[in-house]
Amino acid sequence: MKIPVGLAALLLALPAVPTVPVPQRSAPEAFVTAGPVGPEVSISSVRGSSGAPPVPAPTWDWPLSPRPAVLRGFVPPAKPWLSGHRGVDIEAAYDGAPLFSPEAGTVSFVGVVVDRPVITIDHGNGLRSSFEPVASALTVGAAVARGDILGRMQIGHCGPAPPCLHWGVRRGEDYVNPLAFVMDLRPSVLLPPLATSPG
Template sequence: MNIRLALRASSIGVVVGLSLSTAVASAAPSDFTWPLQPKPRIVTPFDRPDQNWLPGHRGVDLAADEGRPVLAVADGTVVFAGSVAGKPVVSVDHPGGLRSTYEPVTASVTAGTRVRRGTVLGSLASGHDGCSSTCLHWGIRRGREYLDPTALVRTRPIRLKPVDGPSR
């Protein structure tokens, strides 16, 4: 997805441009929300490796207390709720070919369950490697390509509005 931001201040002739390119799905950001509420602190950011076989961080780690409810980030269908390599995991398929994953989560849903954005999927368990305290590893992928999940929940762009009064 390409995001372009242009600010124009015609009275002083300034134009500022910004272009970001991030691999995300063709989904409206308003369709997605954070898997923890309120918005959590990111402990470890997304770090896509240059090649699929290289090390990287294919998701984000979010700080939270053990037992905290973990929410579906968008409407979809639970496709997995169980253990992977001894860790409790929940995966949800969303329209547009996206799959969200949450680990470690003790599931309160089962495979085949249809969920809406904000539905409780389970509770956060302890034991995610790489976090000194309890945290949720949240990932998004399309097919085999891992994407930055925070790109789906970024805040709306800042919009400048005219201010009454003398121009500067």
């Protein structure tokens, strides 16, 4: 392609832009590691870390389909005995919508707590999901795979509309943010600027 004479003259008249070498680093100064527990995030120096790689993004599935809206988020109490919201409320598409197991596990509880039907799945490694209000025909000890139907949504948690599911996750006895298992909630971390080499 032929460059017009006027454009060629303009390009030749521009001053040359010097190239500046970018110093290379063998590893970043810091990286973020976060488990599927939401707020517990640590920033570790690569040199001072235990050598464990950063935890990958969460891999659980949403327990409702299509992907639900979050109506109320996770608000852990400052102290275990104080009030808070120890799970999330997510919107169901309709009353009686199927509830799917977000990860494989074993049914550890099916019954009524106060006035709501609840099902709890033990996922192993100390992780348990609890869902309410859910009517289920499963029994304690039943094995479930990711995506298996656990039961059907019932009305009552968020009032008559919209129908919603309360989903809580515990690691041991501590409640953790369920959304961290289905969304990447790890914060972005700005690394220090690259040092320039002298000269």
